[in-house]
Amino acid sequence: MQQPVIKTELLTKRFGSFTAADELTFEVYPGEIFGFLGANGAGKTTAMRMLCGLSLPSSGKATIAGFDIYKQTEKIKQNIGYMSQKFSLYEDLTVIENIRFYAGIYGLSDKEIKAKSNNLLDQLGLQNEAKKLVSELPLGWKQKLSFSVAVIHQPKIVFLDEPTGGVDPVTRRQFWDLIYDASDKGLTVFVTTHYMDEAEYCNRISIMVDGRIEALDTPSNLKKQFSANSMDDVFYQLARGAKRNE
Amino acid sequence: MRTIKFLLQKEFRQIFRNKTLLRSILISPCIQLLILPLAANYEVKNISLAVVDNDHSAYSQKMISKITSSGYFKLTSYNSSFKEAYHQIEEDKADIILEIPAHFERNLVRENEQKLFVAVNAINGTKALLGGGYLANIINNYNNEIRLQWVQPSRFNTAPLIEIASSNWYNPLMNYQIFMVPGILVMLVTMIGGMMCSLNIVKEKEIGTIEQINVTPIKKHHFILGKLIPFWVIGMVVFTLGLLIARFVYHIIPIGNISLLYGFLAVYLLAVLGLGLLISTYSDTQQQAMSITFFFVMIFNLMSGLYTPVESMPNWAQWIAKFNPLSYFIQVMRMVVLKGSEFNDVKPHLIAILGFAIVFNTWAILNYRKRA
């Protein structure tokens, strides 16, 4: 078996007396698409922010790409990409300016930047929109661009926090095509979502309820385990017992 | 270094793309610099005078015309009674009432002394003090004239006269604009630099783009420098515009060395922007950053020595003023622009500001957390 790229042990985050993420233990392997499911407020975003080095854990251990989450955050950051729930490209910069900016601060050389941005625009079919301000793009395009920018430095892992909120199923499908492409090239994808059809696209999923991981397996195994017809059913059975619901 | 290049490119693009903001940054200080010195005139002129002349003698008339021709007073009403004149003050139509009692001239001759009644609206204390003083002075001069007319000079002029020859160096015409403009320019540069800088970072916090930056392996001091340099440049530009206005509108030409001025400004801006950065690391919303910045700017401004001299403050306030970067630069502006002071004269100020710059920026970098 391969070395896991994400490995956590009893990882916990408390805000005062509130435990947002409670003793999370799991492993993610290279090239996997790992789905992180849960109702609103279940602690998905908190967990992800800890893994990205945006939030300091209260206790527990974790390594990302072999680096320690407490001491080697800057090393981790070289190896990960992140796309947040809040759409985070600069709206007042153009498409190409955003691409170049992020490529630049990840330390890509001018030559690489040029090649990468051309590739990226081609891949997304955004050549004609390159000089448009990001604020003028439709949401679906922004999301695809945001993802591409998040992986522009070819990280080992990319963290996606509810990447497809608010767009139609076709656009979502297109977005997932991008994810599959990247995954085929060996990228590990860690994605939170609450769309159950998206859960089916993942290799493995974990379901969080009230800050704990209540289930973790492949979608088909989970359906068997809960004798359910769809992921919806699985999710419903688990989430029913949740105490925090917004 | 490469990272900083990309950060700067991004910041400048954003600044230049937001035309409304850019315009306000550049034009508003110019407008202020044009209007403020016109409005900020402490000279007391055109004091409205209400006269109650119960004597109607030639001498009372002459005294009134002496007063009105002085240039300080304008006669707004003749009233038949003090009560009527008082009403003028109540309605803000008069600032000073001069009441000349009946038989003014006769009593002056017979009793050697005659009183006049002056009532001053003293809500504005400074104006009242000056206005009352001018009036007393004019009356005194008039008194001397009468004496000269009525008696032989030798009979009373036995007192020796000590003259005071006063000269006002660096501003011989006592022009308030020369005094105010350099100070106001400092205030504007401080406000714009500090506010823009603190708001900029907090804006990224509010819209969430800062998270995207925080997951990159970017160094904290690179990020801070990327934010600092653009506003440092803007500060320089605003200051230059201000100097040009001072030069061409107010004819204030710095006597001292311009490069000394810019050298000091360069360090000063680092201090002010550092404070802005520091405030931004403590605020979560633009509203918060703004109210905190506004609070400090207001206090700094009042205690800067622009309106009242720092030396006249009580000890505790002078201590606070020592921690006010604004007061140092206002002093230096006056020293270099008006007096032509040299590097050695402003060295203590420069060291103090350098200290502020180091403390604020280090503190800001330490307090800026990529991870909550």
Place this chain on the structure above:
Amino acid sequence: MKQLFIFVRKEFYHVFRDRKTLLMLFGLPIAQIVLFGFALTTEIKNAKIVVADYSKDIVSKQIIDKIDASRYFDIEKSLMSHDQIEAAFKEGKIKMAVIFPENFNKNLLHTNKAQIQVIADASDLNTAVTLTNYISSIIGDYQQQMVKNVVLPYRIVPEIRMLYNPQLKGEHTFIPGMMAMIMMLVCVMMTAISIVKEKELGTMEILLVSPFKPLMVILSKFVPYLIISLVNVTSILLLSWIFLHLPIKGSILLLYAVSLLFIITSLAIGLLISIVSQSQQSAMFGSLMATMLPTLLLSGFMFPIENMPLPLQIISNVVPSKWFYIIVKDIMIKGSGFGAIWKETLILVGMTVFLLIISLKKFKIRLE
């Protein structure tokens, strides 16, 4: 009604959870009163000056002793040349030089006239003027003593009475002006920013599509700022009464009524600014330029309006703070009743109505 309550409650959560902002909004008037009451005076104490006595006679000595005895000056005796004085000015070490020329007393005795040279560093004009006045009055006093025995004939003695403010305190103009400034900060700037913020973050649209009337959404935003302003008015009045001993001569009720009116005027300006601004930063700049500065410059509380050039005098009439300042001054210090201020109040009411109509019209257009 219940809906309005819910909206108002949401706004209260927003405003009162932000402790830092609240601290600043409530702290600013307090800090300003403390500064104005205790730190900012135009009286200068212990100013460093140099006295160069080239005469060293009895009269010059006596005058120097008199200067030294006053609390205004901290003197250093030194025979400085003009160049040395200039160097000391440039370094900012001294504020003034007083020079007694040679044969000072001799001249006084023989020609009945003598001169003292006073050189002030007028790069700080206020200080220069004040110090020159101090010196003049000290020397004037000395002369008075010299001629004490001589009684002058035909004396006209002006008896000067200072009305309303016999001690000539600065607070009398400052407190009403500060009330206007604080309301500009809270009601215009903070209100405008909080509305534009919802626009920027997109939450405004969610509120506007709710079944609640859009106008009510805006009104509920006003309530917390209105209350903060009233608290500030109260704290300013209380502090100025306790620390600065500034009583309210007129009716407190009238004062609050007028303040409430001005708060509404300010809120209307805030609304208008929020409608035309696209970002919080432009709302802030707009508030600064359109309200703060005019209040500072053209309301008459910092600088007398009658000294300004005519165009500025005319512009000052459209600044609401000017009218508010006049009203508050009249009520607090002169003790005027409604009879004396009805004109100004009417102007303020007119402005408020005008501003409200304009902003509501613009607001509707935006919605359509």
